Amino acid sequence: MTDTSSNGISRRALLGVFAATAVSAAPTFSKAAGFLRGAGDIRRLAMYSGRTGEMVDTIYWIEGDYIPDALNEVTYFMRDWRTDQIKGIDNRTIDIMAAAHRLLDVSEPYTLLSGYRSPETNAMLRSRSRGVARNSLHMTGKAADLRLKDRSVNQMFQAAKACNAGGVGKYSGSNFVHMDCGAVRSWGG
Template identity: 75%
Template sequence: MTIENPTGFSRRALLGAFAATIVTAAPTFSNAAGFLRGSGDIRRIRMYSGRTGERIDMIYWIEGDYVREAVKEVNHFMRDWRTDGVKSMDLRTIDIMSAAHNLMDANEPYMLLSGYRSPQTNAMLRSRSRGVAKNSLHVKGQAADLRLSTRSVSQMARAAAACNGGGVGKYSRSNFVHMDCGVVRTWGR
């Protein structure tokens, strides 16, 4: 039995075109924003704070644009709870957090341990722990320390690292993952 091909393309040419389409349509992990471009018309962030008791479930990006009021709420939520200081968070960090959450297919919101840190808070934490960087990206509003009870530190770190958008630190003993939009790098156990 022969099947007629009304388009005039050979089976091999059609398969080649299909393969090229799949490669082109596959999500790119070159950065979190690139990954999120293929995920639809919205970006969402879900978190809660054990320190303040606050929760946020926010669509912060719609059809190519950040939602100004939503971003303000995210900034306020991620404030330094010790000083009540608010800083505009680098949206690349929020994108990495959102992309990693999507990759893990998690329904649970992140527990935010630390977002923005004032210089005073960072200095105080640094005096208590060798693990706090003097020039922490938290002080610049470019980092977050997060936890999920339904995912391991390794699972979270792998998802964040797959975004290839910044630094990912595994803190297994303290049960959290650091995500930032700085230089792409990984550390920790």
């Protein structure tokens, strides 16, 4: 197994970020309680959607294993709320989001502005803004636009960039940060 995938994401860099901090929290789904006995390494993701009023707070990885039910919960939460269409969210994007959140040392959940976007939603948004890419990684379940009240856009941007694991965009005027598992790159800052 290699440490770098075909799109340049370093597993070692992500693992280093996860190892740098520890999370101690109870999961929100019933099956995880058994997994937590003696667990040393967990990954957690918490988000809120102002569009749907929904919240997800889940441990999705324990000691080297992704938890399918938790990943399904995240995928459903990150659906295109305009069309109610669902697309699997790439685990690498979830890892980047969780790693950046840990680096920020904040308990506040992310506010999700955009996760998966259907081609129809992306085309509609693109017709309204020059900042929406024609072939956006949102359409493949590989990107998220996120906000935190307790941290600045610049702090979020720097944390995501420190992961060195994908694309990071800073949108100060709109108060959000884009994170994706595409090629390592950054813009807006």
